[in-house]
Amino acid sequence: MKALLDLGPLVREGALFASRGAAGTCRLDVQEGLWPVEADPGQLGQVVQNLVLNALEARPDGTVAISLENVRREPPAMPSGPCLRLRVTDQGPGIPADRLDRIFDPFYSTKLRGSGLGLAVTQSIVARHGGQVEVRSEPGQGTTFDVYLPALPDRAVVHPEPPAPAPAMRLRVLVMDDEEVIRRVTQRALAPAGCDVEVAGSGEEAISRWRAAREAGRPFDLAVLDLTVPGGMGGQETLAALRALDPAIRAIVSSGYSSSAVLADYRAHGFVAAITKPWTAEQLRRVVAAVGARPG
Ligand SMILES: Nc1ncnc2c1ncn2[C@@H]1O[C@H](COP(=O)(O)OP(=O)(O)OP(=O)(O)O)[C@@H](O)[C@H]1O
Ligand SMILES: [Mg+2]
Numbered sequence: 001m002k003a004l005l006d007l008g009p010l011v012r013e014g015a016l017f018a019s020r021g022a023a024g025t026c027r028l029d030v031q032e033g034l035w036p037v038e039a040d041p042g043q044l045g046q047v048v049q050n051l052v053l054n055a056l057e058a059r060p061d062g063t064v065a066i067s068l069e070n071v072r073r074e075p076p077a078m079p080s081g082p083c084l085r086l087r088v089t090d091q092g093p094g095i096p097a098d099r100l101d102r103i104f105d106p107f108y109s110t111k112l113r114g115s116g117l118g119l120a121v122t123q124s125i126v127a128r129h130g131g132q133v134e135v136r137s138e139p140g141q142g143t144t145f146d147v148y149l150p151a152l153p154d155r156a157v158v159h160p161e162p163p164a165p166a167p168a169m170r171l172r173v174l175v176m177d178d179e180e181v182i183r184r185v186t187q188r189a190l191a192p193a194g195c196d197v198e199v200a201g202s203g204e205e206a207i208s209r210w211r212a213a214r215e216a217g218r219p220f221d222l223a224v225l226d227l228t229v230p231g232g233m234g235g236q237e238t239l240a241a242l243r244a245l246d247p248a249i250r251a252i253v254s255s256g257y258s259s260s261a262v263l264a265d266y267r268a269h270g271f272v273a274a275i276t277k278p279w280t281a282e283q284l285r286r287v288v289a290a291v292g293a294r295p296g
Helices: 007-018 041-058 118-128 180-193 203-215 235-245 281-292
Strands: 003-005 025-030 037-039 063-073 081-090 132-137 143-150 172-176 196-200 222-226 251-255 273-276
Touching: 003 041, 007 025, 007 041, 007 063, 007 081, 007 180, 025 180, 037 041, 037 143, 041 063, 041 081, 041 118, 041 143, 118 132, 118 143, 172 180, 172 203, 180 196, 180 281, 196 203, 203 222, 203 235, 222 235, 222 281, 235 251, 251 281, 273 281
Parallel strands: 025 063, 172 196, 172 222, 222 251, 251 273
Antiparallel strands: 003 037, 063 081, 081 143, 132 143
């Protein structure tokens, strides 16, 4: 069923879902003030997942860059006028020129266990939305898929889930995540519930914010810590450092790796709760409300 959508959250969730348990990482770059598109959220979620899966399969330990932005296209481009462009770029081996026109064929696959349907389905969904899929690749240079969808700049997005009138929590929450998108979404999810949210992009930043807040006499009640930070201080290490400052600290671990031992036994690892990405705003609010109140 089609609805007027903000594709930002949908792309974020699709990418997180596709990269669950994968060794590679996704870098998301979603423009502010995206135009709405009229689309079926389930089908477009599938498009995002198919492209991100292919990208992660092309270079399993690589970084997949995913961006979403408003663009205006001039005729004869199809579609033309205001569009949303979803771009998925990988660092894989690329696709030889003589194979580029076959990759959208149903059942065309070069993978051992591939159905060869991912791109065929992607293309037919995008066509049903009046859009277009374009691919650019050179052997050794990685591959870029662009999906263009007609946008409706003058229409307001209808949010399927209006922010619930939850009772104000009045909690000071510090969120540490290396992904900007997650920090933004966390803030957006918790602020309407009455939380006073600060964000940190690294463990080091989280520690200095925690310390500064204590010194200013406005200590945090709760931390939400990303478990794995590529090349940086992860949630566990950060928690240990924060506990040295504040032995009574209460922290929630957040991770996209649902199979992680820390998520499975978060208490043994010193956390008061665990939440698996991608979570919805409502799930996050519920967890924070459940554990957030300061004991006593
Ligand atoms: N990012 C990419 N880099 C390199 N080759 C790609 C990429 N995306 C698609 N291909 C090529 O296109 C083929 C078809 O892709 P498609 O997603 O339709 O099927 P598949 O990935 O093989 O199978 P399935 O999607 O069912 O797992 C792939 O087998 C691969 O050869
Ligand atoms: Mg595929």
